[in-house]
Amino acid sequence: MDIRRPSCALIILLVLYFTHPTECIQNNGKINFREKEKQILDQILGPGRYDARIRPSGINGTDGPAVVSVNIFVRSISKIDDVTMEYSVQLTFREQWLDERLKFNNLGGRLKYLTLTEANRVWMPDLFFSNEKEGHFHNIIMPNVYIRIFPNGNVLYSIRISLTLSCPMNLKLYPLDKQTCSLRMASYGWTTDDLVFLWKEGDPVQVVKNLHLxxxxxxxxxTDYCNSKTNTGEYSCLKVDLLFKREFSYYLIQIYIPCCMLVIVSWVSFWLDQGAVPARVSLGVTTLLTMATQSSGINASLPPVSYTKAIDVWTGVCLTFVFGALLEFALVNYASRSDMHRENMKKNKKDMVIDPQANIDAASDMMDTDSNTTFAMLARCEVHITRQKNCCRLWMSKFPTRSKRIDVISRITFPLVFALFNLIYWSTYLFRDEDEEK
Structure with a gap:
């Protein structure tokens, strides 16, 4: 090796020695770059050198608007509240822009960037979250914020924040719905002539893996843009739409299956004896009250909206079936009393003494009736004979009383109608297009 050729490090050391001799002898001849960071910060941010009140220049030093690139990292989503229509999110928010006034010498690549913890020392975009309800910074153990200044003047601002944001919801398909919650960010005072926000190219929004809700x-x-125009000008705005799908398994276990069970239990009344009045009444009233309590509990966990939700249709129809089972027993009880009255009338007719002369007089009266009346009676007899030949009529003739027939018809009709309702309900709400949901 040629000892006459000095190394690059030696040349840098000699240059620094002649310019700053006291710094080169620190730390056994090694350069103290931390001290150089202090000097550079004092140089570019010193009094009279930098004014944080003035925004940076536009692209290529022009007088155009300052361009700020934005990206976020979603750390967690703690809750989505249907009653207050809001959701809470914790995220790392980052902004990056070019401020040529902050350029500095990187000392041959030794200084990659300068770090600040005080945001008021440099110019900052006046971004705010337009749909924010509450928010706070994180200060444990130290404030979770930093500012990096790169040699070419690029500034990176990063901060961890927690926000509670409004999320207007359409609950017509609840609990088979999908909700879109937005995160909107806009400039508060700078118009698009002075400041423009853009999404960072390549993954502007990142979400933590295994996000659990x-x-x-x-x-x-x-991601999208949502610039707004007001009386004072047009303001740059960014938004990200988060599409959430509601987990249906919870509602299937807690609402739909119990409601089906209550409706089926109310049908037990059709199989009880007509004379078991206390059992049938208590069963109908208990299932009705339980169904009403279930319905009120569901509505208590939702906001009072003016439209009908999918869960309202389900609970309303189930409540109607339970109430119908109770009304069916009232009809059976009334028919049973009518059957008893009819049987008493038949017994009284059998006990009556038949007068032969009265029968002769009745026969003579029949002979004198008009022929039209005779033809009408014959037509009625033919209709009666035709109805008796009907299979359904023959099957119903197995049950002599009307009250028993009502119970038998209810045993078949109620399950069939409820099955038809389920078919229509699930086919309507499960296979609805996304455009119709909006």
Whole structure:
């Protein structure tokens, strides 16, 4: 090796020695780059050198608007509240822009960036979350915020925040619905002539792996722009739409299956004896009250909206079936008393003494009736004979009383109608297009 050729490090050391001789002899001849960071910060942010009140120049140093690239990292989503129509999210929020006033010498690549913890020392975009209800920074153990200044003047601002954001929901398909919750970010005071927000190219929104939500699943997210025009000008705005799908298994176990069981239990009344009045009444009233309590409990966990929800249709129809079973017993009880009255009338007719002369007089009267009346009676007899030949009529003739026939018809009709309702209900709400949901 040629000892006459000095190394690059030696040349840098000699240059620094002649410019700053006291710094080169620190730490056994090694350069103290932390001290150099302090000097550079004092140089670019010193009094009279940098004014944080003035925004940076536009692209290529022009007088155009300053361009700020934004990206976020969703750390967690703690809750999605249907009653207050809001959701809570914790995220790392990042902004990046170019401020040529902050350029500095990187000392041959030794200084990759400068780090600040005080945001008020440099110019900051006036971004705010337009649909925010509550929010706070994280200060444990130290404030979770930093600012990096790169040699070319790029500034990276990163902060961890927790937000509670409004999320207007359409609950017409609840609990078979999908909800879209937005996160909107806009400039508060700078118009698009001075400041423009853009999504960072390549994964502007990142979501933590294995994101767990108790009652929802995050299906996808979409980024978009939402510039707004007011009387004071047009303001740049960014938004990300989070599409949540409600987990149906919870509602299937807690609502739908119990309601089906209550409706089926109410049908037990059709198989009880007509004379078991206390049993049938207590069964009908108990199932009706239980169904009403279930319905009120469901509505208590939802906001009072003006439209009908899918769960309202289900609980309303189930309540109607239970109430119909109770009314069926009232009809059976009335028919049973009518049957008893009819039987008493038959017994009284059998006990009556038949007068032969009265029969002769009746026969003579029949002979004198008009022929039209005779033809009408014959027509009625033919209709009666035709009806008796009907299979359904023959099957119903096995049950002599009307009350028993009502019970038998109810045993078949109620399950068939309820099955038909289930077919229509699930085919309507499960296979509805996404456009119709909106």
């Amino acid at each position: 108790p009652r929802f699943t995050l299906e996808k997210f979409l």
